[in-house]
Amino acid sequence: MTQDNFTIKQISALFDLPASTLRYYEELGLLEGVERTSSNQRIYHQNHVERLNAIQCFKDAGMSIQELVRFFQYEKDEAGSIDDILNLLQTRKELVETQLSNMKKSYKHLQKKIKFYSAIKEAKINNKPIPKWDDYK
Amino acid sequence: MTQDNFTIKQISALFDLPASTLRYYEELGLLEGVERTSSNQRIYHQNHVERLNAIQCFKDAGMSIQELVRFFQYEKDEAGSIDDILNLLQTRKELVETQLSNMKKSYKHLQKKIKFYSAIKEAKINNKPIPKWDDYK
DNA sequence: AGTTGACTTAAAGTTAACTTGAAGTTATAT
DNA sequence: ATATAACTTCAAGTTAACTTTAAGTCAACT
Numbered sequence: 001m002t003q004d005n006f007t008i009k010q011i012s013a014l015f016d017l018p019a020s021t022l023r024y025y026e027e028l029g030l031l032e033g034v035e036r037t038s039s040n041q042r043i044y045h046q047n048h049v050e051r052l053n054a055i056q057c058f059k060d061a062g063m064s065i066q067e068l069v070r071f072f073q074y075e076k077d078e079a080g081s082i083d084d085i086l087n088l089l090q091t092r093k094e095l096v097e098t099q100l101s102n103m104k105k106s107y108k109h110l111q112k113k114i115k116f117y118s119a120i121k122e123a124k125i126n127n128k129p130i131p132k133w134d135d136y137k
Numbered sequence: 138m139t140q141d142n143f144t145i146k147q148i149s150a151l152f153d154l155p156a157s158t159l160r161y162y163e164e165l166g167l168l169e170g171v172e173r174t175s176s177n178q179r180i181y182h183q184n185h186v187e188r189l190n191a192i193q194c195f196k197d198a199g200m201s202i203q204e205l206v207r208f209f210q211y212e213k214d215e216a217g218s219i220d221d222i223l224n225l226l227q228t229r230k231e232l233v234e235t236q237l238s239n240m241k242k243s244y245k246h247l248q249k250k251i252k253f254y255s256a257i258k259e260a261k262i263n264n265k266p267i268p269k270w271d272d273y274k
Numbered sequence: 275a276g277t278t279g280a281c282t283t284a285a286a287g288t289t290a291a292c293t294t295g296a297a298g299t300t301a302t303a304t
Numbered sequence: 305a306t307a308t309a310a311c312t313t314c315a316a317g318t319t320a321a322c323t324t325t326a327a328g329t330c331a332a333c334t
Contacts, residue, residue: 008281019281020323039330041281054246060236061243065321082258086251093247096240099197103237106198109191110230114223121219145311156311157293176300178311202291 006044015052029069030055061096112136143181152189166206167192198233249273 008019022042025031031051035043051072058068071088074081116136123130145156159179162168168188172180188209195205208225211218253273260267 018323021321023282024322036282039281041330057243057246060239061247082254082261086254086258089247089251089254093244093251096244096247100237100240100244102197103233103240106194107230107233107237109194110198110226110233114226114230117219117223117226121223124219155293158291160312161292176311178300 004046006049008042008044011044011048011052014049015056017052025055028065030065030072032072058092061092062099063092067092141183143186145179145181148181148185148189151186152193154189162192165202167202167209169209195229198229199236200229204229 006014008022011017011022012019022031026034026042031044031048034048035045037043055068058071063071067088071085074085074088113136116131116133119131119136122128143151145159148154148159149156159168163171163179168181168185171185172182174180192205195208200208204225208222211222211225250273253268253270256268256273259265
């Protein structure tokens with residue numbers, strides 16, 4: 001029997017999110033069916049952990065909170081909206097593809113800049129001629 | 138002789154940024170030495186184009202405007218701050234590495250979700266049993 | 275029994291990154 | 305010459321995503 005109820009503090013630690021954010025997500029409808037103890041404190045379950053993992057993932061993919069709300073609503077209306085879901089996912093997938101390629105480009109840019117400034121540093125130390133950025137582009 | 142002066146409109150089109158954003162960047166110090174025509178309109182040069190390319194790149198790498206301002210200031214103070222620059226770049230490089238790996242993870246998540254919902258769609262059309270998400274995780 | 279600390283709500287506040295508006299000047303088209 | 309379009313400044317407004325505050329309840333320790 002794996003543990004299946006968590007306090008807000010545990011969830012907060014687990015996802016490195018302030019408790020206020022968890023309440024905020026709940027208020028927006030991203031976390032549903034959060035139960036309470038007899039003294040009104042929140043109890044989270046495994047399904048919330050999974051939901052939060054999904055949220056992290058989608059956020060990393062650049063989804064806005066609005067979009068997330070929409071997505072989980074679609075998922076609940078198991079009914080018709082599969083095309084809506086697929087549409088949203090497909091669009092997001094394409095966005096992530098461009099983001100990935102942009103980010104790889106900037107990663108290379110960073111690497112070049114680092115090499116360039118390391119070379120400058122070297123040159124200064126050894127009193128050698130200062131390199132030119134144009135040679136690193 | 139390659140063209141080397143651009144109106145705000147041209148730059149705006151080139152980078153798909155509203156003119157207001159270009160003025161804003163200038164106000165923040167991201168774009169320096171923007172000259173004016175006799176009638177006070179901005180003239181941009183090749184160096185601004187390059188700067189904006191760098192800005193795009195760094196922004197894709199997740200740098201905030203504040204950080205960009207700081208970076209370009211360091212770059213100007215050719216003097217001592219090479220360690221500061223390298224530090225900033227190195228930190229950013231590491232951040233980009235985790236972002237990249239997170240984003241790749243979410244990309245896979247998206248792909249799985251798409252497969253899953255495509256399968257549901259298929260199943261509905263052909264009146265077959267509805268697949269379970271657990272089989273796709 | 276009293277204090278400390280973790281929780282609760284609801285509302286107001288914050289921050290980043292723009293964006294818009296108002297009011298004025300200059301440039302272009304008819 | 306006159307309308308309209310493109311620029312200018314400066315200040316105020318917007319949006320997303322939280323975050324903080326105030327005021328209260330409840331549980332746990334000493």
